Amino acid sequence: MAVRVAVVGLGGIGRNHCRIYKEHPQAELVGVCDLLEDRLAAAAQTFEAPAFRDLERMLAEQRPDVVSVATAGEENGGDHCAPTLLALRAGAHVLCEKPLSNRLADAAVMVAEAARLSRCLGVDLNHRFSPATAQAKRHQEAGDLGQLLFVRTYLWIGNRKESAPYFHLRALHSHSVDVMRHFAGPVQEVQAMFAKGPGRQIWSNAVINLRFCDGALGQLLGSYDMGGTHDIEQTMLAGTRGEILLSNATCDLTFRPHGRGERTHTPQVGGQASFGETMGRRLGRFIEQVAAGARPEEIEGSGEEGFQAHAVVEAAIRSHESGGALVRVADVLAAVDRG
Numbered sequence: 339m340a341v342r343v344a345v346v347g348l349g350g351i352g353r354n355h356c357r358i359y360k361e362h363p364q365a366e367l368v369g370v371c372d373l374l375e376d377r378l379a380a381a382a383q384t385f386e387a388p389a390f391r392d393l394e395r396m397l398a399e400q401r402p403d404v405v406s407v408a409t410a411g412e413e414n415g416g417d418h419c420a421p422t423l424l425a426l427r428a429g430a431h432v433l434c435e436k437p438l439s440n441r442l443a444d445a446a447v448m449v450a451e452a453a454r455l456s457r458c459l460g461v462d463l464n465h466r467f468s469p470a471t472a473q474a475k476r477h478q479e480a481g482d483l484g485q486l487l488f489v490r491t492y493l494w495i496g497n498r499k500e501s502a503p504y505f506h507l508r509a510l511h512s513h514s515v516d517v518m519r520h521f522a523g524p525v526q527e528v529q530a531m532f533a534k535g536p537g538r539q540i541w542s543n544a545v546i547n548l549r550f551c552d553g554a555l556g557q558l559l560g561s562y563d564m565g566g567t568h569d570i571e572q573t574m575l576a577g578t579r580g581e582i583l584l585s586n587a588t589c590d591l592t593f594r595p596h597g598r599g600e601r602t603h604t605p606q607v608g609g610q611a612s613f614g615e616t617m618g619r620r621l622g623r624f625i626e627q628v629a630a631g632a633r634p635e636e637i638e639g640s641g642e643e644g645f646q647a648h649a650v651v652e653a654a655i656r657s658h659e660s661g662g663a664l665v666r667v668a669d670v671l672a673a674v675d676r677g
């Protein structure tokens with residue numbers, strides 16, 4: 339039986355969710371919801387789905403199995419908490435856009451509520467869902483990298499919005515931190531420096547150094563001043579036995595074993611030609627996991643993982659505010675009520 343999906347928030351990203359669900363063989367789009375009449379009417383017509391201005395009415399009448407929360411709000415996450423809680427309490431599993439929230443305390447409430455109700459909560463941390471990233475993970479699990487020593491990631495795009503001092507950090511970098519955590523595990527401590535790009539009022543550039551609990555060291559470069567760049571995202575993994583470079587916005591993979599081994603460069607792993615395809619893979623995976631009856635703790639790119647990535651971002655902000663001091667992620671987490 340198809341998974342009944344509804345989408346709340348019909349901006350560019352919510353409309354993408356609708357299109358992906360319409361095309362997914364295991365999903366049926368049973369409702370679309372937005373507060374704005376024009377967006378709602380347009381999406382209902384394009385995707386041939388019942389329209390609702392009121393989320394609670396949509397939940398009561400359509401009883402979706404899954405709700406995609408693609409609202410935005412302050413720092414692109416401020417509006418996510420309320421619809422997520424409504425959907426969970428109506429019995430739906432939720433796939434929430436990133437960041438889970440711009441407030442770590444709200445993200446904790448969302449994760450705790452999903453756990454209390456035994457509902458699956460996924461985050462659209464789509465960057466880890468590219469075939470090249472999956473192949474890099476298989477190399478790592480096969481021991482090809484040896485012990486991981488370094489993870490270096492850059493994620494940089496152009497975004498001229500000047501909405502809040504830490505917009506760039508909170509809106510964008512749960513993605514990059516999640517990819518780094520995917521390979522290197524939990525982060526112990528961070529040290530950050532931020533800068534304002536030319537003509538900017540917000541902290542639009544960042545360098546964040548990370549020490550992972552398992553001993554690896556990491557560095558993340560981020561920017562909202564790199565409009566027109568030819569590669570928005572790269573991750574380099576270096577271990578005692580080899581190195582991997584994920585490049586071309588996580589589409590290509592280069593593997594270099596140490597010593598006499600051959601270097602292999604694989605462009606467009608798994609046929610993925612553009613970064614845009616990662617969202618379909620991520621949403622599709624959530625649908626597949628729900629359809630297969632996955633338990634909440636089995637969800638890939640889960641609410642908990644989104645929350646932990648957010649905590650690292652908050653640790654970086656705290657480091658920046660204290661002049662580049664080392665900040666333990668555990669201290670950031672200790673200040674949050676986990677319910």
Ligand SMILES: NC(=O)c1ccc[n+]([C@@H]2O[C@H](COP(=O)([O-])OP(=O)(O)OC[C@H]3O[C@@H](n4cnc5c(N)ncnc54)[C@H](O)[C@@H]3O)[C@@H](O)[C@H]2O)c1
Nearest residue numbers: 347348349350351352371372373408409410414435436462
């Ligand atoms: N995963 C990714 O790669 C990726 C990329 C870009 C953006 N995003 C995220 O996608 C989200 C949406 O981005 P966008 O650019 O489409 O935003 P947007 O502001 O254009 O659209 C959000 C929509 O949500 C609606 N909305 C807000 N609260 C609502 C409520 N309670 N009920 C019904 N409708 C409500 C608004 O009216 C608006 O139309 C953001 O969180 C953003 O961070 C994710």
